[in-house]
Amino acid sequence: MIAVVVVAMTTAAPALAETVVVTARRMLDVETGRLLDDPLVVITDGRIAAVVTRNGGRPKIPADAKRIDLGEATILPGLIDMHVHLTSNPKYGGYSGLQFTDSFWVAQGAGNAGRTLRAGFTTVRNVGSDNYADVGLKQAVEEGWIEGPHIVPVAYALGATGGHCDETFLPPSYDRKSPAMGDSPEELRKRVREQRKYGAEAIKVCATGGVFSRNTAPGVQQLREEELRAVAEEAHFWKLKTAAHAHGADGIKAAIRAGIDTIEHVSFIDAEGIALAKQRGAWLGFDVYNTDYTLSEGAKNGVLPENIAKERAVGTLQRENFRAAAKAGAGMIYSTDAGIYPHGDNARQFAVMVRFGLSPIDAIRSATTNAARALGRTGDVGAIRVGAYGDIVAVAGDPLADVTLLERPVAVIKGGERVR
Missing domain, CATH: 3.20.20.140 (Metal-dependent hydrolases)
Structure with a gap:
């Protein structure tokens, strides 16, 4: 089993902070290209406060935190x-x-x-x-x-x-x-x-x-x-x-x-x-x-x-x-x-990029880590990491095996708030 602790939050959130906890079956770490099991992402006041995967120590979470359980989905950065x-x-x-x-x-x-x-x-x-x-x-x-x-x-x-x-x-x-x-x-x-x-x-x-x-x-x-x-x-x-x-x-x-x-x-x-x-x-x-x-x-x-x-x-x-x-x-x-x-059809380009020579992970990086670097905003967007906006997209399966899954997200979260 993979046991990765990206960061654990060791102190409780401020009393007035709004905390959201997102869980799913897997997370695509776009920086390494690895799929990690059982992610738990803590978002406080719109930004990611902690990211933990299977067998990692669980952070301290306020009792009134809102929960978003995405079931068997795979999550990746917005x-x-x-x-x-x-x-x-x-x-x-x-x-x-x-x-x-x-x-x-x-x-x-x-x-x-x-x-x-x-x-x-x-x-x-x-x-x-x-x-x-x-x-x-x-x-x-x-x-x-x-x-x-x-x-x-x-x-x-x-x-x-x-x-x-x-x-x-x-x-x-x-x-x-x-x-x-x-x-x-x-x-x-x-x-x-x-x-x-x-x-x-x-x-x-x-x-x-x-x-x-x-x-x-x-x-x-x-x-x-x-x-x-x-x-x-x-x-x-x-x-x-x-x-x-x-x-x-x-x-x-x-x-x-x-x-x-x-x-x-x-x-x-x-x-x-x-x-x-x-x-x-x-x-x-x-x-x-x-x-x-x-x-x-x-x-x-x-x-x-x-x-x-x-x-x-x-x-x-x-x-x-x-x-x-x-x-x-x-x-x-x-x-x-x-x-x-x-x-709204933006994700249709992923399949074309793969057809003409990019690997699925590199196509995804073009819309995450690479784009964040080109914007000069790696601290805000492009990865599920501490300090970044709580922006997450979820798909029903492995986007590295089928990049067209990105055309059909099952959930979108922006700043810790699920988009309806």
């Missing part, structure tokens, strides 16, 4: 999606979204936040939204008005005038433009400061064209390396992590050399780019599931033919490059681009 758009909805593509007033998007975003949490994703990084909507959703979750995960907002994504993160669907008479565009290193430094001022906790920049914009080619670089470096330096000066939307090989390598922390999409990365990412410690976030949804459902949702054609051209090559990066041992994070496909 999952992390590093690339979501909570206020986006794939049901409305192309120009069909113009039928709604501006506030519609944040209102339906509240529903998307709840779906994401119930799917087992207790933390997300929202990499771009209009009108600082992701900041508002984060505040509403924290105040208890809506149900949702911990949200790391980036507010507006930065980019070049006319580039992927600008407004590219309307004619000049509408004078529609993103307020976060910059066309020099100094302009982009100012945009970083503005996003931080209004609540961004990370910074995203668009280094190349994209699939779902008009008049941009995904593989073409749109910001110079010195501009990307200005974004990275300014964000890091303010202690903020950075992400780059980058499909093309040149833009990927420029973003890595500039010091951007995570590279998103990474569709056309080459061998040089993979080696550079490993050398510089950049994390790669391939969104390898959403192609299936866009190609099957995009046209009926109003996605323009040119955007579907770009997705078809990008998707196959992106998955083969994912395979090459996985084989090379590049650092991977779990980035799905939820909002391009329905929120």
Whole structure:
């Protein structure tokens, strides 16, 4: 029998503290990759106070502690999606979204936040939204008005005038433009400061064209390396992590050399780019599931033919490059681009990652330990460990044997509170 005592709480919780005790059949230790028997997790005021497995000495627990017994389930840390758009909805593509007033998007975003949490994703990084909507959703979750995960907002994504993160669907008479565009290193430094001022906790920049914009080619670089470096330096000066939307090989390598922390999409990365990412410690976030949804459902949702054609051209090559990066041992994070496909289906990407070369434990680590490191929040999320948030997802079986179990969680706990 395995006997592991991770930590035992030796003193009683404070008199006014709320204590929750979670038990289950097994726990996946994502750091070691081992399944441990009979875990007992003590959560006090939303954070983990003790973790004990079979034959470990039991901690002292207040008599009035709440119990959550998950029976034969396997527990693991709450999952992390590093690339979501909570206020986006794939049901409305192309120009069909113009039928709604501006506030519609944040209102339906509240529903998307709840779906994401119930799917087992207790933390997300929202990499771009209009009108600082992701900041508002984060505040509403924290105040208890809506149900949702911990949200790391980036507010507006930065980019070049006319580039992927600008407004590219309307004619000049509408004078529609993103307020976060910059066309020099100094302009982009100012945009970083503005996003931080209004609540961004990370910074995203668009280094190349994209699939779902008009008049941009995904593989073409749109910001110079010195501009990307200005974004990275300014964000890091303010202690903020950075992400780059980058499909093309040149833009990927420029973003890595500039010091951007995570590279998103990474569709056309080459061998040089993979080696550079490993050398510089950049994390790669391939969104390898959403192609299936866009190609099957995009046209009926109003996605323009040119955007579907770009997705078809990008998707196959992106998955083969994912395979090459996985084989090379590049650092991977779990980035799905939820909002391009329905929120709540986030876990469907695990199976695709395994199909194209990751082991189940490494796919799970991409959404736990790796993601926590990339966020710079290992003390809060990514593992069932003392001091972290009491965020737990439970599945009915062994996720190392069948990673699709993560698509069907039997329980989700956030901060010690079971999500209904």
